[in-house]
Amino acid sequence: MEYTDLEKIRLQKIEKMRAAGDEPYPTRSNPTHTLKQATELFKEAEAKGDASPPEVTLAGRIRSLRAMGKLAFCHIEDSSGRLQLMLRVNELGEEALNRFKENFDLGDYIEASGVMIRTRTGEVSLQTKDFHMLAKAITPLPAAKDEVIDGEVVRHATLTDPEVRYRQRYADLAVNPDVREIFRARAATTRALRDFLDSRGFLEVETPILQPIYGGAAAKPFVTHHNQLKQDLYLRISFELYLKRLLVGMLDRVYEIGRDFRNEGVSFKHNPEFTQLEFYWAYADYLKVMDLTEEMLRYVSQEVLGKTKTTFGGQEIDFGGSWRRVELRQGLLDATGIDIDQHRSDAALEKAMRDQGLKPKPNQSRGKLIDAMIGDFLEPNFIQPTFLYNYPRDISPLAKSKPGNPAVVERFEGFVGGMELCNAFTELNDPLDQEARFIEMGRAYEDEDEERHPMDDDYLRAMRYGMPPNGGFGMGIDRLLMLLTDRRSIREVILFPHLREREE
């Protein structure tokens, strides 16, 4: 461990303190109030004309420091806010004031007691009578100074290097208050989702993350191994197949909020582990799920932001109204001039795309070609909340076909801000059809071993006991957070996003 010069100076201060019998890391701290409470207490006393100002003991981290000959000011901060300490030689004596000036640095935790007052400039402050170190910071926080403009703390020359911010998230959070706000919004979002679903009779459950057979999505899994059982296990890529087993078990409205893992590329909207909400709703179909989705996001936005509108990448997005609904066939016809219903085979659709001047990848299935067109021509333009519905069957092996049109399934995806946010369908509950689809998928993915959809016999057995008709729904919570907090990278809304390991 190599210390920098700045760190060496602080280490010397620790030695000096210890030599003087002054513990830089005492075991206990006993603040009587948060900084916000202390400020409010003073303001109430002041309003009542109370002559004796409140006495308090406060704890926090030093964020600014201004020391004069016989007087020093500093701001301390806790999670409730910030407050100024005034340290005067009159109250403390010369020895104590010098001890403060010599030993305390930005970033240190301090406990201080005294009386709440207003300074001559009118700032509510603690007239400090006693203080001691709670925890000495050896490494200086990577921010220089801050100021308060209209009640907002503005840090000057703060930490901005994304790599350091993500790898040392603790430093990022300590120094950038707006980053802390993202994660408060994140907690508020999951709380609001739970409130919403709980109040509609949904039961929150937990299903296995370690699975002997993965499924529910087309993605490459992470593989791990159970030593004693001598068994390979997969980290789940979705919750779907377990949650739907619960419908068979008469838990007819269930949801889970948890982590999914996909062994694929990382990008501004993909992290190898991400948080997903899925719910399954017996006796509902994809149309009812659409309505509930609108309602749910309206509620979440209102709870988290206090309004239904959010700004994302400079564009205003409104969750207040009904979502635009675009039928997949019509949407693609309008965008590309291709009517997918007129091109029923892989080769026919590929040719139609070439005729329109598009450059489809060769030998793709019809469903994959359609999916590619959605990504290129529709998704980027769906800024306002939009449902795209009625998908091709071959890319939707767990969705139920439309009555009278077996090539199309009752599925929708929700897009907001040009990103896919959620995916839902009328769930396939016919065990014979499901078995046929698994076999079909197995064949389709023969060449790509890793993405192949394994046959899940236990899931089929469950379904044979009888699964109620139901609507299912999945949504990426991280992407929702990006929308609500106006962040263009998924890494901004994940506390510890995955980065490549670095040799030290």
Place this chain on the structure above:
RNA sequence: GGCCCAUUAGCUCAACUGGCAGAGCAGCUGACUCUUAAUCAGCGUGUUCCGAGUUCGAGUCUCGGAUGGGUCACCA
């Protein structure tokens, strides 16, 4: 994985065509009893991401590598 860009002091950034690596903040020393990006005087603290090469001389040019960002590919 391909391509493009970036990496310089603790943080944020400079350094024209190759010519002694330097600012602000913080830090150190001193002054200062109401400051608040405190002020004033003084002090530059460095493996210029790493490794080779070209050159009298490389932060700068060439090659290889690392990490990050962007983009494309991938991604139901």
